[in-house]
Amino acid sequence: MQYTLTEEQELLRETVRRLAKERVEPGARERDEKGKFDWEMVTLFRENDLFGLDFPAEYGGSDAGMLSLIIAVEELSKVDASAGLLIDLQELGTLPIMLAGNEEQKKKYLPKLASGEHLAAFALTETSGGSDVAGFRCQAKKDGDSYILNGSKIFISNGGVADVLTVYALTNPEKGGHKGAAVFIVEKGMPGFSVGKKEDKMGIRWSDTAELIFEDCRVPAENLLGAEGMGFHIMMKTLDFARPGIAGQALGIAAGAYEYALAYAKERVAFGQPVFNFQGVSFKLADMCIRIEAARHLLYKTCAVYQELPKDMSRLSPEQIRLSAMAKCFCSDVAMWVTTEAVQVLGGYGYTREFPVERMMRDAKITQIYEGTNEIQRLVIANTLK
Amino acid sequence: MKIIVLMKQTFDTEAKITLDGQGKINRQGVNLIINPYDEFAVEEALRIKEKHGGEVVLVSVGADSVQEALRQALAMGADRAVLINPEMEEVDEFTTATILARAVSGLGYDLILGGWRAIDDGSAQVAGRVAEILDLPVVNQVTKIEIEAGKAVATRDIEGGNEVVEVSLPAVLTAQKGLNEPRYPTMKGIMQAKKKPMEKKNLADLGLSADQAAPKVKVLEYFLPKPRAAGKILEGEVPEAVAALVKALREEAKVI
Ligand SMILES: Cc1cc2nc3c(=O)[nH]c(=O)nc-3n(C[C@H](O)[C@H](O)[C@H](O)COP(=O)(O)OP(=O)(O)OC[C@H]3O[C@@H](n4cnc5c(N)ncnc54)[C@H](O)[C@@H]3O)c2cc1C
Numbered sequence: 324m325q326y327t328l329t330e331e332q333e334l335l336r337e338t339v340r341r342l343a344k345e346r347v348e349p350g351a352r353e354r355d356e357k358g359k360f361d362w363e364m365v366t367l368f369r370e371n372d373l374f375g376l377d378f379p380a381e382y383g384g385s386d387a388g389m390l391s392l393i394i395a396v397e398e399l400s401k402v403d404a405s406a407g408l409l410i411d412l413q414e415l416g417t418l419p420i421m422l423a424g425n426e427e428q429k430k431k432y433l434p435k436l437a438s439g440e441h442l443a444a445f446a447l448t449e450t451s452g453g454s455d456v457a458g459f460r461c462q463a464k465k466d467g468d469s470y471i472l473n474g475s476k477i478f479i480s481n482g483g484v485a486d487v488l489t490v491y492a493l494t495n496p497e498k499g500g501h502k503g504a505a506v507f508i509v510e511k512g513m514p515g516f517s518v519g520k521k522e523d524k525m526g527i528r529w530s531d532t533a534e535l536i537f538e539d540c541r542v543p544a545e546n547l548l549g550a551e552g553m554g555f556h557i558m559m560k561t562l563d564f565a566r567p568g569i570a571g572q573a574l575g576i577a578a579g580a581y582e583y584a585l586a587y588a589k590e591r592v593a594f595g596q597p598v599f600n601f602q603g604v605s606f607k608l609a610d611m612c613i614r615i616e617a618a619r620h621l622l623y624k625t626c627a628v629y630q631e632l633p634k635d636m637s638r639l640s641p642e643q644i645r646l647s648a649m650a651k652c653f654c655s656d657v658a659m660w661v662t663t664e665a666v667q668v669l670g671g672y673g674y675t676r677e678f679p680v681e682r683m684m685r686d687a688k689i690t691q692i693y694e695g696t697n698e699i700q701r702l703v704i705a706n707t708l709k
Numbered sequence: 710m711k712i713i714v715l716m717k718q719t720f721d722t723e724a725k726i727t728l729d730g731q732g733k734i735n736r737q738g739v740n741l742i743i744n745p746y747d748e749f750a751v752e753e754a755l756r757i758k759e760k761h762g763g764e765v766v767l768v769s770v771g772a773d774s775v776q777e778a779l780r781q782a783l784a785m786g787a788d789r790a791v792l793i794n795p796e797m798e799e800v801d802e803f804t805t806a807t808i809l810a811r812a813v814s815g816l817g818y819d820l821i822l823g824g825w826r827a828i829d830d831g832s833a834q835v836a837g838r839v840a841e842i843l844d845l846p847v848v849n850q851v852t853k854i855e856i857e858a859g860k861a862v863a864t865r866d867i868e869g870g871n872e873v874v875e876v877s878l879p880a881v882l883t884a885q886k887g888l889n890e891p892r893y894p895t896m897k898g899i900m901q902a903k904k905k906p907m908e909k910k911n912l913a914d915l916g917l918s919a920d921q922a923a924p925k926v927k928v929l930e931y932f933l934p935k936p937r938a939a940g941k942i943l944e945g946e947v948p949e950a951v952a953a954l955v956k957a958l959r960e961e962a963k964v965i
Contacts, residue, residue: 331899334781342893372895385896 328394335391339398342371348402355405355682358528360484364406368439373399374413375437377630379421382433389564390626393571400575401582402679404686405530407575411568412481412530415694416443418561419489419506421634423549432487432508444485445565446476446509446535447558453478454699456500456555461537463492463507468544470494470507472537475519478693482533483518486511490535491558494551504554508546515540526685549636556636563639564629566647566694570622570654573690577618577658580665580683581611587669604668611661618650618657625650641707652700655690662687710763710856712754713813714787715823715836718771718778719744722828732931743778746824749884752891754822755786757856763819764788768812770795770805776907783902784894790907791816793915801924806838808922811915814843818879820861825850825883840881848876850885 328336346367354361368374377392378384385391392414400407417436420428435441452458461474472492476482488509495503509516519534548557585608588599598604625646632643662684666673673680691697720726721740729735743751754765767782767790769775779790793808813821821840826833833849840847852871853864856878863882864873876882894902912922941957943950958965 330780331896331903334777334784334894334899334902335896337781338784338893338899371893372897376896385900387896387900391896 328390331387332391332394335387336394336398339373339395340401342367343399343402343406347399347406351403351406351679352676352682354403354529356528356676358523360531361405361529364409365439365442368406368410372438373410374439376410377414378417378433378437379634382429383437384433388626388630389567390623390630393567393622393626396568396571397575397578400572401579404572404576404683405527407572408480408527408530411565411572412445413439413443414568415561415565416445416481416485416487416489418564418634419445419548419557420508422560422564423506423553423557423636424508427545428508428548436487441486442481442484444479444481444488445561446479446482446488446490448476448478449474450477454696456558459491459493459500459504461490461492462496463494463505463542465494465544466541469541470544470547472507472509472515472540472542474537476535478522478532479535480693481531482535483521483531488535489548489561490537491554492537494554498552501555502552504558505551506548506554506557507542508548509537509540509542513540513542524689526682526687526689528685553636560636560639562694563644563647564634566651566700567622567625567629569690569694570618570625570650573651573654573658573687574615574618574622576683576687576690577611577615577654577661580658580662580680580687581608581615583678583680583683584608584611584665584668584673587672591669598668607664607668611664614657614661618654621646622650622654645704645707648695648700648703651690651694652697652704655687655697658687658690659684710757710761711817711819712757712763712765713816713818713821714747714750714754714765714767714782715809715813715821715839716747716751716767716769716778716782717744717824717827717835718742718769718775719827719829726933728931728933734931741774741778743781744824744827744829746826746828746884746886748782748824748891749886749888750822750824751782751785751787752889753854753884754820755892756889757820757854758786761856766791766816768809768816769793770800770808773909776909779907780902781894783905783907784898785892786898787905789905791910792907793910793912795912795922797919797922797924799924799928801926802832802834802838803926804922804924806835806842808912808915808917809835810839810842811917812910813839815915820856820878821845821881823881823883825885836881836883843881845879845881846876847881847883848874849883851882852885852887854882854888 375384376387377389380386396407396411436443449459451460463470463472490507490509493503494505515538517536519536522532588604589597591598665680666684672678718741721742724739727735758765765787767779767787770793823836837847848863851863851865855862860877862875864871943953
């Protein structure tokens with residue numbers, strides 16, 4: 324394991340930082356206000372080949388590894404958390420295929436996802452169960468050479484815009500979620516699949532979050548990933564591999580808020596001097612700096628470990644699972660704390676929409692909730708300590 | 710079509726300039742970038758190559774740190790790079806142009822592109838000097854280039870309008886803002902860049918002696934502009950304010 328970034332990763336960071344500053348930051352406030360999915364961002368990331376950073380080269384990806392993806396997510400999230408999320412969701416939605424897909428499925432779906440021509444979504448959560456897998460109801464009944472899906476999903480990121488969705492459903496309800504579930508590849512436009520209500524959210528406002536409805540939706544049996552009964556395992560492993568993405572988003576939000584607050588504190592004058600000169604302010608910034616650096620090290624270490632692991636259905640060790648849960652939990656807690664303090668450093672201005680830190684504070688909150696709440700992360704971590 | 714791009718690494722446009730103890734410009738901790746006008750030249754070279762085929766070769770004079778800028782342009786899609794380190798304390802436009810011209814003549818070319826000026830010293834001399842040494846026509850500050858058989862048609866900004874000129878190739882053309890919008894390197898490009906050739910040379914490799922390239926201009930002193938004092942707003946009714954202004958102009962600013 325190498326402890327410094329490679330020359331390529333440094334140049335990627337520089338490049339994405341520039342692109343973020345020149346092309347993403349200028350519209351961030353407006354996109355947040357409108358709360359509408361932004362296809363121009365999709366085009367921008369397609370043109371700059373940012374969707375397939377961690378996709379295998381044989382399917383059109385850059386094969387640059389998880390750390391490279393996370394660096395890009397971090398740099399985009401510094402200026403716009405929904406933008407960072409967008410490229411990360413491509414990874415999340417596709418991971419079930421990368422982990423459990425067969426050759427034909429990979430050949431059919433990965434290239435267009437790697438290029439960003441198609442967008443991906445990962446559909447697990449239902450109204451009857453978010454944290455609790457036992458609550459899931461969505462069913463898939465075998466019928467000849469296809470499965471019939473019935474049920475609904477809620478809060479699905481990219482749900483209304485994705486072309487390819489990986490959907491978790493019960494094939495054998497008697498056996499329950501742990502043994503009786505499977506994951507299916509569903510394509511936009513399949514008869515019986517429709518998009519329901521879109522959420523109006525506190526943060527990541529232009530990211531599309533939607534309800535998915537399956538009414539006798541016929542999915543070809545060849546779209547089953549792995550085998551019946553593997554659903555729980557596929558979903559868990561997907562989340563283990565995907566959590567660093569959310570950690571990267573959180574880290575970016577934190578770093579963006581910190582950089583803004585630091586520059587502001589050096590400019591803003593009170594009592595005849597920059598507010599940075601007051602220890603009450605500079606210590607806040609010192610604490611932000613400590614936590615962000617610590618979060619970054621934990622996350623990069625996690626990525627360095629994960630990018631050496633095969634993307635298949637082999638089991639992860641408790642240490643590996645713990646690392647990914649710790650990175651997600653710690654980075655998101657840091658993001659929430661840092662953004663709240665950043666608003667404080669800016670005083671009344673920080674509370675207004677004229678300045679970006681209140682948006683960053685709203686955006687930070689989701690990172691403690693999705694892809695497993697931080698309570699669930701602590702549960703996962705504690706389970707590995709038994 | 711063999712296209713040479715003359716490229717310089719400069720301070721970031723947002724860099725804060727300070728002087729060190731010896732009164733020299735402090736380079737410590739400053740973010741370095743491709744001179745933005747040269748970046749237009751790189752982009753244009755790539756577009757011409759994509760349309761007409763050929764090769765894009767980057768040539769730069771500077772310290773080893775310039776490799777970073779060259780790597781970035783290689784990641785954008787240029788084919789190879791040559792970096793000449795003059796190993797001198799200070800260089801002037803004569804030095805740079807002499808070295809560039811020598812390096813370029815050894816490479817062969819159909820077209821030479823560069824930025825019309827560098828944003829750091831802003832002298833806007835180097836490309837023109839290279840053209841002079843190589844006995845080539847030069848068209849400055851172009852905002853559009855069309856390549857046709859053996860010639861280039863270039864549009865340049867002039868006061869109040871545009872001028873379209875035709876020039877036979879080979880020629881030196883310098884890029885002005887508006888020529889294009891440079892692409893960002895992609896990760897695939899970045900990963901390929903590492904495998905592309907980057908030659909490092911010194912003066913001896915080009916058959917130049919230190920004397921032949923020695924600068925003719927010597928910098929005597931660098932100094933920073935005086936910090937601007939805070940403005941002053943005169944309050945009160947207009948007649949009193951005017952009187953106060955006149956008084957301040959006479960007694961404080963001493964301009965009347
Ligand atoms: C904007 C947004 C985007 C999302 N994107 C996706 C997506 O793309 N795909 C997808 O599948 N889902 C997505 N989700 C869903 C998200 O992952 C869930 O909301 C989350 O997992 C929590 O589930 P829940 O909302 O049902 O909360 P609940 O499970 O009802 O939890 C309520 C509270 O109880 C706590 N809690 C529950 N069980 C325990 C326990 N055992 N111990 C301690 N505390 C517990 C939770 O931490 C939480 O604080 C998204 C959600 C949002 C808001």
